[in-house]
Amino acid sequence: MSETAFPINDLLRRKLQTGLTIGSLTLCVALTVYLLLFGENIGFKISQVAEGKLTAGFSMVFSQFILFIGLLIVVTGAVIVSFMVFVMMSQRAKDIGLMRASGCPNDLIFGYFMTELLIVTFASCFLGVIFGTLANYASIRLFNSLGFQILQKPINFWLVLFVFVLFFVLTIIFGVKPILDVTKIEPAKAISPTYHFGLSKEPGFKVISKSSFTFKIALRSLFRRKSATIRIILCLATVFTLITVAIAGGIIADQTTKSWVEKAVGRDIILIAHQDMCNQYKSLLSRFHEAGESSQFNYTEEEYLVSENLLNKLNAMSDIHIDVRLVIEAHVKEIPGVIIDPETATTSSVGDKREGESLIVGVEPENVLGEWFIEGEFLETNREREVMIGDSLAQKMFSKPLNQSILFRGINFDVAGVCLDPINNGNVTYTSLKVLQDAIDVSKPNIVMVRVDSANRAEILNQIEKTVEDVKLDSDFMVFELNEVLDANLSFLGHLWSIIMFLPLFSLIAASLCLIGYVVLAIAEQRRELGVLRALGIKPKTVTKIVSEQSFIILLSSFGAGVPIGIILTLLILVPEPIITSYTVLEIAGWLLIGLLVMFVSSLYPTIKFARKPILEIMNQP
Amino acid sequence: MNMNKTVVSTSSLCKTYQIGDVNIEALKDINFKVEKGEFVAISGPSGAGKTTLLNIIGAIDKPTTGKIIVFKQDLTIENEDSLADFRCNNVGFVFQSYNLVSTLTVAENIAFPMEWARKPDDHIKNRVRELLKTVNLEHRTEHFPSQLSGGEQQRVAFARALANDPPLLLVDEPTGNLDTKTGLKIAQLLQKSKDANKTIIVATHDERIIQIADKKLYLEDGKLVNLDE
Numbered sequence: 001m002s003e004t005a006f007p008i009n010d011l012l013r014r015k016l017q018t019g020l021t022i023g024s025l026t027l028c029v030a031l032t033v034y035l036l037l038f039g040e041n042i043g044f045k046i047s048q049v050a051e052g053k054l055t056a057g058f059s060m061v062f063s064q065f066i067l068f069i070g071l072l073i074v075v076t077g078a079v080i081v082s083f084m085v086f087v088m089m090s091q092r093a094k095d096i097g098l099m100r101a102s103g104c105p106n107d108l109i110f111g112y113f114m115t116e117l118l119i120v121t122f123a124s125c126f127l128g129v130i131f132g133t134l135a136n137y138a139s140i141r142l143f144n145s146l147g148f149q150i151l152q153k154p155i156n157f158w159l160v161l162f163v164f165v166l167f168f169v170l171t172i173i174f175g176v177k178p179i180l181d182v183t184k185i186e187p188a189k190a191i192s193p194t195y196h197f198g199l200s201k202e203p204g205f206k207v208i209s210k211s212s213f214t215f216k217i218a219l220r221s222l223f224r225r226k227s228a229t230i231r232i233i234l235c236l237a238t239v240f241t242l243i244t245v246a247i248a249g250g251i252i253a254d255q256t257t258k259s260w261v262e263k264a265v266g267r268d269i270i271l272i273a274h275q276d277m278c279n280q281y282k283s284l285l286s287r288f289h290e291a292g293e294s295s296q297f298n299y300t301e302e303e304y305l306v307s308e309n310l311l312n313k314l315n316a317m318s319d320i321h322i323d324v325r326l327v328i329e330a331h332v333k334e335i336p337g338v339i340i341d342p343e344t345a346t347t348s349s350v351g352d353k354r355e356g357e358s359l360i361v362g363v364e365p366e367n368v369l370g371e372w373f374i375e376g377e378f379l380e381t382n383r384e385r386e387v388m389i390g391d392s393l394a395q396k397m398f399s400k401p402l403n404q405s406i407l408f409r410g411i412n413f414d415v416a417g418v419c420l421d422p423i424n425n426g427n428v429t430y431t432s433l434k435v436l437q438d439a440i441d442v443s444k445p446n447i448v449m450v451r452v453d454s455a456n457r458a459e460i461l462n463q464i465e466k467t468v469e470d471v472k473l474d475s476d477f478m479v480f481e482l483n484e485v486l487d488a489n490l491s492f493l494g495h496l497w498s499i500i501m502f503l504p505l506f507s508l509i510a511a512s513l514c515l516i517g518y519v520v521l522a523i524a525e526q527r528r529e530l531g532v533l534r535a536l537g538i539k540p541k542t543v544t545k546i547v548s549e550q551s552f553i554i555l556l557s558s559f560g561a562g563v564p565i566g567i568i569l570t571l572l573i574l575v576p577e578p579i580i581t582s583y584t585v586l587e588i589a590g591w592l593l594i595g596l597l598v599m600f601v602s603s604l605y606p607t608i609k610f611a612r613k614p615i616l617e618i619m620n621q622p
Numbered sequence: 623m624n625m626n627k628t629v630v631s632t633s634s635l636c637k638t639y640q641i642g643d644v645n646i647e648a649l650k651d652i653n654f655k656v657e658k659g660e661f662v663a664i665s666g667p668s669g670a671g672k673t674t675l676l677n678i679i680g681a682i683d684k685p686t687t688g689k690i691i692v693f694k695q696d697l698t699i700e701n702e703d704s705l706a707d708f709r710c711n712n713v714g715f716v717f718q719s720y721n722l723v724s725t726l727t728v729a730e731n732i733a734f735p736m737e738w739a740r741k742p743d744d745h746i747k748n749r750v751r752e753l754l755k756t757v758n759l760e761h762r763t764e765h766f767p768s769q770l771s772g773g774e775q776q777r778v779a780f781a782r783a784l785a786n787d788p789p790l791l792l793v794d795e796p797t798g799n800l801d802t803k804t805g806l807k808i809a810q811l812l813q814k815s816k817d818a819n820k821t822i823i824v825a826t827h828d829e830r831i832i833q834i835a836d837k838k839l840y841l842e843d844g845k846l847v848n849l850d851e
Contacts, residue, residue, distance in 0.1 A: 213726070213734040220725035532721040535682045536782070537710025537738050539703050615682045 007116040010095070016606070017091060020517045021084045022124050027510035028077035029128020029167045030135060034506070035070050036159050037136040061253060064574055065245075072242040076507050079235045080514050081167065082174040086231055087517045088120070089113070089178035091524060093185060101187035113179045121171040125164045133160065143495075214542060218549035221526060229554065232518040236558030236599075237565075239511035243595050244566020246501055248588040249574050254497040256579045258490050263371040264421045265489070266451065270461070271480045272314070272468055273447040274304040278480045281327065281447060284359065284424045285485045299328040303475055305444035310471045317463060319454035323369040324445040326362035326436050330408045331355065332429065334397045337404035351399045358393050359424040360408065362436030362445070369451050373577065376402045376417030384432045386416040392426030394418040409439040422489055449482075508595055512602040515551060519603050522550055523610050530610075531619035540611040544604070547611075551603040559596055629790055629821045630656040630679055635688035637674050637844075648674045650844040652688070656837070658789070661812075661822045663835035670841040672825035673718070673794055679823060680713050680792045681705045692790070710738050714783030718795040720775040722767040728778050729754070729763045735785045753781040757811065773804030780811050791815055793824040797831065806830065 011018045092113060099109050133155060222229050265285065271278060280297050298304075306324065314322055336351035365379040372378070372388070379388055387406055394401040394415075401415045406429060413431060421428055437443055452460045465479050523530070530543050571578055610618070635652035638645050648671045656662050664672050677683035678690055681697045690697045693712055700708065709715070722731050729750050736746045754760045757777035767775055776796060783791060793812065797805035809830045815822055816834065824831055832838055840847040 213730065213737050216730065217723060217725050224725060528721070529723050529725075532717065533723065533734075534706070535680070535709065535715055535717075535721075536735055537706050537708075537713075539706040542738070616677060 006112050007119060010092075010112075011116055011119060014091070017088065017517070017520060018120065020513050020520070021088050021120055022127070024080055024084050024510045024513035024517070025120070025124030025167070025171065026127040026131060027506050027513070028080050029125050029163060030131035031073055031506040031510070032077055032167070033129050033132025033160055033163045034135040034139075035073055036163065037133065037156065038139055061257065061575065065249060065253060068569070068574060069242065069246055072238070072245060073507060076235075076238045076242050076510070077167065078170055078174075079238050080510050081171050083231045083235045083514055084517055085117070085171060085175040086178050086228065087521050088117075089175065089182055090228065090521060092116075093182045096182045097185060097187045100183070106183050109183055110179060113182075114176070117172065117175040117179065121168055121175070124171070125168050128167065129160050129164050132163070214546045215549060217529075218546050219553065221522065222550055222553055225522065225525060228518060228521055232514065232554055233558050233561070235514055236511055236554065237562035239507050240558050240562025240592075240595075241566040241569070242507050242562075244563045244592065245570055245574070247591045247595070248563075248567055249570035250497050250501045251584060251588050251591070252570060252578045252580060253575045254494060255581070255584055256575050256577070257493050257497075259579045260373045260420045261422050261489050261493065262486060263373070264419070264423075265482060265486045266369045266371075266449070267483065267486065268451065268457070269369055269482045270450040270452070270464065271447060271482050272310075272450060272464070272477065273306070273480075275476045275478050277304045277327075277446055278478055282480070282485055284327075285422060285482070286488065297329070299326075299446055300440065300442050304446045305442065306446060306448055306477075307471060307475065308444070310468065310477065311445075311448070313467045313470070314448060314450070314464070317460070317467070319452065319456075319460055320464070321367070321369065321451040321453055323367050323449040323451075324364065324433065325447045325449065326433055326442065326445045327447060328360050328362075328436070328440060329357060330360045332358045332360075332393075332397070333407040335405035335407050335412060337400060339400065339403050351404045354397045356393075356397055357427070358389075358408070359428045360436060361423075361428060361430050362433035363430055364433050369449050370421075372417075372419035372421060374417040374419045376415070378417055378419075379430060379432060381432070383416070384435045385411070385413050386431075387413040388417040388419055388430040389415055390421045390424070390426035390428035391418055393428065396427070411435070411439055508598065512599045515554070515599055515603045516606055518554065519547060519551055519606050523547060523606060527610075528619055531615055534615045534618065543611040544607050547607040548600075548604055551600060551607075555596055555600055555603075559592075563592060627658045628655050629658050629660075629693060630654075630823070631689075631691045632678075633689045635678065635685045635690055637671070637678065637683070638686045647844050649678075649685070652844075652846050654839065654846060654848070656821060656823060658821055659819045660837055661816045661835045662824070662837045662839060663832045664823065664825045664839045664841055665827055665832060666841035671844045672841055675841065675846075676715075676792045676794050676823065676825050679790075680715050681708050682715075710735065711786065712788055712790055714786070714788040714791045716776075716779050716783045716791070716793040716796055718798055720767070720772070720779045722775055722778055722782070724767050727764050727766055728759060728770070731767070731778055732781045732785055735782060739786050741786075749785060753784055756784070756814070757781045758807075771804075773800050773807065776800060776804070776808060777811070780808070784815070789821060791820050791822045793822065793826075795825055795827070797826065797828045809834070 096109055096113065099112075100106070136155075271281060273281060276297075277299070280299075311324070314320070332355070334351055334354040336349050336353065338347050339350055340347050363379070365381050368378075374388065376388070379386055389398075389401060389406065398404050398415070401418050405412050405414050407413070408429070413429075419430070420426070433445065450464060454460050461479075468477050468479050471477060526547075530546065533546075534540070534543060632652050632654055635649055636647065637649040638647050640646075652675065664675065666672055674683065678685050678697070679692060681692070681700070684698060688698075692708075695708060697705065697708070723734070726734065732750050732753055733746050736749060741749075750763075751760075754763060757780055759774060759777055759781070762770060762774060762778075767778070770778065780796075783793075796808045796812070800808065805828060809828070812822060812824065812831060813834055824835070826832065837848070
């Protein structure tokens with residue numbers, strides 16, 4: 001027999017098992033290639049896709065997520081590879097024993113099975129990079145069709161080659177040990193019908209004596225094949241951690257970031273301003289989801305300012321809350337700060353003298369309608385020389401913003417807080433309206449934001465429109481509902497998070513294939529006994545029950561280990577101050593249970609197929 | 623002959639296996655009857671079809687052609703679930719290679735056919751104790767099959783086959799893998815079952831067992847010969 005004929009024939013003879021191994025390894029490679037290629041465009045440097053869009057704080061949350069999921073996917077890939085190679089070799093233990101018993105030298109046996117391993121590894125890695133690359137093309141086309149402008153960069157050949165080599169080497173490393181272990185087993189032991197590679201012979205101890213026989217058989221079988229059981233639980237627990245981080249983390253982060261945006265902009269807020277000013281404000285808010293160039297705009301032009309007449313009329317109305325603002329753009333400068341070490345009482349300087357442009361928004365702190373996610377504090381009326389800056393400005397121009405000051409229009413302001421705000425993509429400085437008016441010598445605001453506090457919103461809105469209409473005679477003022485821009489921002493966030501939710505789908509499929517591989521192994525090991533049980537009068541559905549109980553116990557154990565780790569990682573590391581409602585919990589639980597169910601149902605396939613076989617075929621197959 | 627007493631009846635029973643392109647006739651035109659309480663010994667060389675015949679009688683296998691009626695049930699037309707019920711309630715099978723469930727203890731191996739038959743817990747407990755006493759294995763109750771000798775495993779297999787008190791006992795080469803002394807114990811167990819008026823069909827080469835049989839059949843190349851005639 002030639003050195004290649006045997007391995008090829010052997011692989012073809014075990015179609016299901018070869019298919020499962022190649023399928024799961026291909027998925028692992030494809031997923032990693034896809035993640036890295038797609039990550040080049042949108043993943044690891046998500047701030048690039050959203051260049052001029054997402055604020056620095058939001059980008060950081062996304063980047064952390066993608067990086068974390070990327071790491072988990074590589075770890076999952078390695079664990080899956082290790083498990084599938086173990087399963088592959090454990091099913092060859094008898095053949096190897098027979099070959100040794102018939103006098104075949106060990107080095108030739110090693111050569112045969114090493115060739116099999118190389119064929120499987122090469123095929124999986126090759127198919128993996130092809131599918132990963134195609135998935136990357138397909139995703140970019142899909143996202144472009146959804147309205148995101150993502151450039152299709154040329155394929156990074158070296159990156160693809162790196163993944164190919166990484167998985168090839170990993171598979172060979174994980175595969176060589178089981179081959180060597182199997183070739184060391186005594187031939188008599190290897191060919192014994194009661195011996196199975198990777199299983200301890202003795203049941204060891206009686207697990208749960210007060211339970212049904214099907215459960216006893218299932219549970220004790222799991223303990224008996226503990227080596228394989230531990231591997232599959234580890235493998236599936238990693239997958240469940242990954243799925244939890246992606247699903248739970250994705251949903252929580254989606255809701256949390258959406259809530260940050262919604263609170264910062266405000267739901268059902270009405271903007272009253274000059275038509276040009278309205279468009280400019282809309283454009284500033286839209287920079288979160290649409291890259292746009294800053295254009296020169298004179299915010300303090302006389303016709304843009306809100307007249308006292310309009311303000312008085314609005315103030316006279318009941319059931320509304322008014323937030324007047326003066327928005328300008330200004331040149332700002334970083335002022336270094338001083339930090340005192342509490343232990344040594346020594347001082348050190350932080351920061352530089354960086355300069356840049358920022359949107360300056362003057363507000364009445366006691367009347368603001370927005371609610372921000374803030375590190376530090378919001379403005380207070382009695383602390384006029386303080387500002388709150390946006391996260392992008394803080395990251396771009398400051399080292400330790402809360403210990404530093406900002407200078408504009410010749411006035412030095414202490415930074416009291418840093419907020420996440422979509423306006424002008426986080427390049428914003430909030431200050432006291434009065435101080436800003438004094439600094440630029442403008443006595444009026446240029447926008448008015450209104451929240452209707454009455455149940456009869458439509459009527460109040462009509463009154464506001466009528467009031468604005470009355471003063472329109474001398475200026476071009478309009479009423480604009482900000483919900484449209486807010487919804488566009490929220491939809492952008494939703495789309496970005498959906499990318500993350502999409503990633504673990506491949507892992508779920510790969511993990512399902514692993515579980516099927518384990519079930520095939522379990523059936524092979526219990527084949528004769530299950531046949532005997534059938535012969536003694538149990539029905540095919542009871543055989544299905546015994547095997548599926550094993551899959552279920554494995555899935556529950558992995559679920560129990562993986563999901564809490566995923567939730568802890570999400571809540572403690574990935575999402576600061578997460579917003580979790582009862583609906584969030586239900587949604588997460590629903591998705592995770594669907595994942596669990598998909599894996600369980602897929603594991604039933606070999607079980608049902610086996611249970612339908614004639615008894616003698618089950619009992620007599622070697 | 624009184625048909626009410628007939629437990630097993632076959633007519634023109636044939637079984638053919640296809641291995642690759644070759645058809646192997648394991649059983650050829652088998653016609654015989656077994657009456658209630660009869661002890662039938664089937665002997666013959668290896669590969670003559672003894673195990674195949676027992677498998678067909680026990681509803682583990684189906685004939686290629688012909689008819690097999692056991693306890694008035696035509697086993698060729700029943701579906702798999704009905705056959706499972708039939709096996710559970712009517713047949714006790716002792717396999718040549720014991721085939722105990724390795725993950726269950728001796729007591730559990732004997733108890734589980736009763737659980738499938740939905741017997742009450744108290745009954746199962748008492749019956750297990752009674753059967754362990756019958757096969758002299760009370761001291762091995764909590765041991766696993768891998769901790770028993772071949773003879774002990776065979777006795778557990780006997781106890782398991784008797785668990786649901788089946789009217790028909792099918793025993794395949796019960797002493798084939800055992801030493802003379804242990805083989806004698808098995809022959810004694812068969813004698814006890816015969817005394818309990820069970821219908822027993824044994825495939826065996828063991829003269830001690832053939833001697834206690836009421837009917838002696840001989841299978842050669844798939845054909846049945848009645849040695850008593």
